Amino acid sequence: MKSYRKEIALHLPSHRGFLNITSTVEQCVRESGVTEGLVLVNSLHVTSSVFVDDDEEGLFRHYEQWLEKVAPVLSAGDYSDEGIGDDIVDSHMKRHVMGREVTVAITNGRLDFGQWEQIIYGEFDGGRPKRVLIKVIGQ
Amino acid sequence: MKSYRKEIALHLPSHRGFLNITSTVEQCVRESGVTEGLVLVNSLHVTSSVFVDDDEEGLFRHYEQWLEKVAPVLSAGDYSDEGIGDDIVDSHMKRHVMGREVTVAITNGRLDFGQWEQIIYGEFDGGRPKRVLIKVIGQ
Amino acid sequence: MKSYRKEIALHLPSHRGFLNITSTVEQCVRESGVTEGLVLVNSLHVTSSVFVDDDEEGLFRHYEQWLEKVAPVLSAGDYSDEGIGDDIVDSHMKRHVMGREVTVAITNGRLDFGQWEQIIYGEFDGGRPKRVLIKVIGQ
Numbered sequence: 338m339k340s341y342r343k344e345i346a347l348h349l350p351s352h353r354g355f356l357n358i359t360s361t362v363e364q365c366v367r368e369s370g371v372t373e374g375l376v377l378v379n380s381l382h383v384t385s386s387v388f389v390d391d392d393e394e395g396l397f398r399h400y401e402q403w404l405e406k407v408a409p410v411l412s413a414g415d416y417s418d419e420g421i422g423d424d425i426v427d428s429h430m431k432r433h434v435m436g437r438e439v440t441v442a443i444t445n446g447r448l449d450f451g452q453w454e455q456i457i458y459g460e461f462d463g464g465r466p467k468r469v470l471i472k473v474i475g476q
Numbered sequence: 477m478k479s480y481r482k483e484i485a486l487h488l489p490s491h492r493g494f495l496n497i498t499s500t501v502e503q504c505v506r507e508s509g510v511t512e513g514l515v516l517v518n519s520l521h522v523t524s525s526v527f528v529d530d531d532e533e534g535l536f537r538h539y540e541q542w543l544e545k546v547a548p549v550l551s552a553g554d555y556s557d558e559g560i561g562d563d564i565v566d567s568h569m570k571r572h573v574m575g576r577e578v579t580v581a582i583t584n585g586r587l588d589f590g591q592w593e594q595i596i597y598g599e600f601d602g603g604r605p606k607r608v609l610i611k612v613i614g615q
Numbered sequence: 616m617k618s619y620r621k622e623i624a625l626h627l628p629s630h631r632g633f634l635n636i637t638s639t640v641e642q643c644v645r646e647s648g649v650t651e652g653l654v655l656v657n658s659l660h661v662t663s664s665v666f667v668d669d670d671e672e673g674l675f676r677h678y679e680q681w682l683e684k685v686a687p688v689l690s691a692g693d694y695s696d697e698g699i700g701d702d703i704v705d706s707h708m709k710r711h712v713m714g715r716e717v718t719v720a721i722t723n724g725r726l727d728f729g730q731w732e733q734i735i736y737g738e739f740d741g742g743r744p745k746r747v748l749i750k751v752i753g754q
Contacts, residue, residue: 338477342727375613380729381730388572389522390522391522399550403547417676421674426674426677429668429669429674433666433668438717439576444481450520451520452520453522468729472720474752475479513752527711527715528661530707532700534695534699538695538701538708546685546686573712575711575714575715578715579718581655588748590660593661613752614618
């Protein structure tokens, strides 16, 4: 069994945003030498997400509005008295809706994807350095 | 290490629907010869889902209504000017709520499941052929 | 390839609640002897969740309110005529928002986590015994 690990560094300038990281993951799969196996791609942060979707700017703009409806920024009266970082509570919630991680099959040395599948990083508390983990196991 | 891959073809006649695919996945696990490992089951489409739940028609009817509340079909005024497929934006959103994939443990050659766990395919843009990927790795 | 399996027993007294199970998973990873691989941690029930987040009591209180807003307990008029367990339909929905499982990389014999990442069990139909599965594969 082979294994491979890489961290990738990201820094989205905006508080929220989406970024296609598929080509980086493909490069890692090539470097790993694994032809049959699994690759796990996850955010190393609790306020950002890795998910699979079409890479489509217009779709991401719809997500931006939708996620704010489903998991809105807390209004002043909703804050606790504890200083737990209430100003990013919604970032945690948005990340749960979109998910922390994806596991993708590797077949014949490539990501085993359908036509529109791309690996997208979703940032919900940006403007600072973040990291994504890529772990490959297989043969 | 062993690996195994199979695609299964699905075609739900309705725009949205749910289908229990557990027995097909079990058959694949048997064919793989893997007794200890993991099986990844994922949709190869960005508007459908694979998740674990009780196989219960009444539950799925509740989901149908709930998902339309959480991630409604866009109304005319919400469409962008870009022609990005706004008419299925809600299908992408519903799929994120339910998830793209499941990873299930294989123990003693069988799906390592609790009493009510079944693998369900959730369709949010049906009426056409779709595919699900089953990838097994282990020994 | 090595594999390892353990079930852990949980019993949260309340109907809903959150519990940090990271140290138990870490102990399992040590017992497995796997230094490079993956660990899958999933609920064996369809009304509870395993997810990754900061272990923060105040955050969990926010989730409690938020999940009730996104996936509320059904009101009397929303019940079906079928006796499908409508009184816990919302427990299934809340679990889908938070997810069934996490897959975590193992590197150098440890959970390969970012600074705030912890493995949290989320209960949405408690007051009775529940089980979580930990499955490790790797070398």
